[in-house]
Amino acid sequence: MDSEVRNLRLTTGITVPCLVHGSEDARPLLLLHAWGESRRSFDRLIPRLTGFRVYAPDLRGQGDADKPPDGYSLAEQAGDAAAILDALDLQSAFVLGSSSGGYVAQQLAVGHPERVAALVLVGSPLSLRDRPAFTDEVGRLTDPIDEDWVRNSLSWFPLLHAVPRWFIEDRVQDGVRMPAHAWKRILDGLCAATPPTEAGTIHAPTLILWGAHDGLLPRRHQQALAARIAGAEFKVYPAVGHLVLWECPEQVAEDATQFFGAVD
Template sequence: MDSEVRQLFLGTGIRVPCLVRGDASAQPLLLLHAWGESRRSFDRLVPLLEEFRILAPDLRGQGDADKPVNGYSLEDQARDVAAILDALALESAAILGSSSGGYVAQQLAVMQPERADALILVGSPLTLQGRPAFADEVEALADPLDEDWVRQSLLWFPLGQAVPGWYLDDRVADGLKMPATVWKSVLAGLCQAVPPTEAGAIHAPTLILWGEQDGLLPRSQQEILAARIPGSVLKTYAGTGHVVLWECPERVAADTRAFLAGL
């Protein structure tokens, strides 16, 4: 299947690369990666979604995108996503967000609801207010980052199912591409934001996928998230931790296809 990585220039002058794969006439599906990752976190998912026009950018400050000193609030990140759609000449798309990528997707759906045809929230939070247990480690970061620290940071999210070693190595490579200031700024932007479902309403059809062993996002919050999005569907993955995308790409793909086909 034809694919390319396009260099997109947002209205702010920031350059972000974006994987574009699939037939131009197919339904567009925008993939938003988590904090500290890149478009390559979807490498195991993308081949399973061949019926869609896949759009997978590196978000500001992460992967191979430009790394400015500012622009990392949750609203800024949502505006970047809208600018990515503009640069791709798309009025809207279905949006799949992994972890904090789903938080950004929620914010876009609140701020610019006409841009989100549907949401697939994969291990996505209801709220990130408060200080996560690993925040002190992040605050202590300095350049150059230590590879052992980045690898150990993956243990913040215990796995319920096996993940290929090469894939974990790629996530370490993603983390090493981010300056310490970006690690800090993105986390601060997420944690300081008013939760999207408290700031406004989400009306896009929404599928919520959550791992029952998620030690970061309790089930009670996922149930509140589902209750706040009218008509949303919450599916629980047994034996799965927070990083649902890493552990269950085949199931995420199957549930995404079924959900979007039913709209």
């Protein structure tokens, strides 16, 4: 299938690159990556999403996107996602968000419900009001970002499955390319926000995928998230940690494809 990277100038004032992959007549699927990553974190997933026209942007402050000093509240991050759909001339799309990208996807579904045809949340928080233990460490970051620090930060999210070394090294480089202000302000924006399912209602059909050994997001929170979204499906991956996308992209692709395929 053909792939291209388009540079999108958004109405929110920034420019972001967006990978476009798949048949033009296939149903659109927007992928939202996690904090500290880039569109390349979907490199092992996208080839398996054969039935979709996939759009994978770098988000503000990350990857090759613009890295302005501000605009990192959760509402603004969701506004960027809506502006990406505008720039792609898409009225709506399926949306899959990984980790904090799923938090942005929830906010998109609450604030712009007409834009989200269905939602897959992959290791996505219910709330980040209780700031993660590593928040203070991130707050001490200065430029340039140290590569060893980024590599060591991966220990926050233990892996239970083998992940290709090239993929991990690519994620390290994602982190190195981010300036300190982006590391801090994206996390601050996520943690300061009212959780989307408290701010409004998600009406889109939703599938929640969660690793049973996730040390960041407890099961009770995932069950509460599912309970707040009418009709949501909740699937547990038994031997997987927080980084579901990293550990089992094949299963994520299979479950997402089946779920989206059942949506009218």
